[in-house]
Amino acid sequence: MAVPTFQQILDKTGGNIDGVDITPNTIHPAEIVFEPAHDGAKHLSVRDAQHKPLMAFVACREHIGLYHSTIALYPCLHDLIKQELPPVGVKNCVN
Numbered sequence: 001m002a003v004p005t006f007q008q009i010l011d012k013t014g015g016n017i018d019g020v021d022i023t024p025n026t027i028h029p030a031e032i033v034f035e036p037a038h039d040g041a042k043h044l045s046v047r048d049a050q051h052k053p054l055m056a057f058v059a060c061r062e063h064i065g066l067y068h069s070t071i072a073l074y075p076c077l078h079d080l081i082k083q084e085l086p087p088v089g090v091k092n093c094v095n
Contacts, residue, residue, distance in 0.1 A: 028080060030054060052076040 004012075006025045013020055029049040037043040037058050045056040054077040057069055 026084065034059075048076055048080075054080070 041060040057071040
């Protein structure tokens with residue numbers, strides 16, 4: 001049987017996951033912060049529960065509707081990813 005994605009669990013529970021076993025999915029609390037940048041753009045950062053930056057990018061009107069954008073990934077996120085991935089056996093997924 002296939003492992004359910006987090007989205008599939010949300011769909012099945014109507015979005016209420018209180019007390020629901022979401023294994024093998026994990027949740028890490030985070031916050032999204034918008035700060036003024038330049039020329040009306042906003043600096044958007046995603047931060048962990050201790051406010052350490054996980055990832056960031058500069059958002060402008062041209063980004064609305066786009067699915068892909070250049071983002072910065074910070075060491076705190078690298079550490080979380082290392083914790084989530086098995087120590088060996090993962091193929092190189094960057095090409």
